Amino acid sequence: MVGNVTSLPSFIATPATRAAEAGAGPAAELKSERVRPDAVRVDARVDARLEYQGDVLASREDVAAAKGALDLFIAAARQVRGLLLEARDLALRAAEPETPDAARVAQDVPFRALVQELTKLVDGAIGRGGALLTGASVPVAADPDSAQDLEVAGLDLRIKARAGEDDAIRLTTASTISTIDGAQAAARAADESIARIDAGLRRIESGTARLDGHDRLLSALDNALAAHVRTDFDADAARLIALQVKQELSRASSPIASAAPSSVLALFRE
Numbered sequence: 388m389v390g391n392v393t394s395l396p397s398f399i400a401t402p403a404t405r406a407a408e409a410g411a412g413p414a415a416e417l418k419s420e421r422v423r424p425d426a427v428r429v430d431a432r433v434d435a436r437l438e439y440q441g442d443v444l445a446s447r448e449d450v451a452a453a454k455g456a457l458d459l460f461i462a463a464a465r466q467v468r469g470l471l472l473e474a475r476d477l478a479l480r481a482a483e484p485e486t487p488d489a490a491r492v493a494q495d496v497p498f499r500a501l502v503q504e505l506t507k508l509v510d511g512a513i514g515r516g517g518a519l520l521t522g523a524s525v526p527v528a529a530d531p532d533s534a535q536d537l538e539v540a541g542l543d544l545r546i547k548a549r550a551g552e553d554d555a556i557r558l559t560t561a562s563t564i565s566t567i568d569g570a571q572a573a574a575r576a577a578d579e580s581i582a583r584i585d586a587g588l589r590r591i592e593s594g595t596a597r598l599d600g601h602d603r604l605l606s607a608l609d610n611a612l613a614a615h616v617r618t619d620f621d622a623d624a625a626r627l628i629a630l631q632v633k634q635e636l637s638r639a640s641s642p643i644a645s646a647a648p649s650s651v652l653a654l655f656r657e
Contacts, residue, residue: 447605449528450598453539457595460519460541461588463512467505467544467556468584474501474558475577481570488566495565498573502546502558509544519591520544522553527598539594542587550576555583 477498481491513520519541527537543554550557557576564570 443605443609446528447602447609450602450605453525453527454595454598454602456516456519456525457539457591457598459512459515459517460591461595463509463517463520464542464544464584464588464591466508468581468588470501470505470508471556471558471577471581471584474498474505475574475581477501478564478570478574478577481564482567482574484567486567491567491570492565495563498562498564502560502562505556506546509546513545539591542583542591544584555587556580557583 477494480486481494481498509520519525519539520543522541522543524538524540527539543551544556545554546556546558546560547554548560550559557579558573559576562569562573562576564573
């Protein structure tokens with residue numbers, strides 16, 4: 388085979404054929420094909436950066452999916468809150484001692500309609516992927532360095548036959564304002580439901596803001612990796628990037644504040 392290599396066309400000539408054509412001996416041929424150790428190290432670092440960049444992209448996609456779930460919860464919770472305000476107003480009017488019994492019975496009709504509308508709204512949101520509205524937690528693989536997912540806790544907004552301890556909605560399927568006692572109980576239940584939803588919204592909206600900040604950080608890290616994936620970094624540059632990442636993560640109260648800098652440093656160190 389070696390004796391025939393010189394017959395190959397020049398445009399597909401290999402280092403070995405070029406060495407043979409030049410009349411070089413075996414030692415020259417081996418030298419031309421030898422891979423420098425430092426080139427191997429650089430290629431390994433590039434491969435590691437590319438792999439880590441893929442992990443960062445996967446984390447960004449997971450964060451985006453979690454933000455979508457949070458947005459769905461927030462929109463549904465605000466609508467539920469509006470329906471509860473209407474139901475509470477009806478219950479408060481029915482709870483007034485001077486309200487005639489016949490008026491309470493009449494007001495119970497729109498009250499029950501609001502309860503049914505609330506149920507339909509929540510069930511529809513759950514059907515569109517709103518698992519948070521059942522009280523379930525949504526896992527978020529926000530940290531490309533960790534095998535353990537973060538979790539965003541939901542809040543159960545379903546109306547049930549009996550409200551559980553952790554359920555947001557204190558009204559039940561049996562709630563009525565057709566009697567003064569029932570109206571008073573319904574008004575209290577609606578008030579407590581609104582308070583629980585308000586607390587849940589504050590928590591979820593805060594989580595959304597943190598995920599937004601986390602996504603910006605992942606985007607910056609992704610861009611940094613993309614910009615430097617074909618260049619070599621010295622140790623000082625790596626430490627600088629690690630410090631910047633740590634500072635950004637600390638400001639964002641991110642759960643990967645202690646993990647990411649070491650990973651970035653490992654990618655770029657000598």
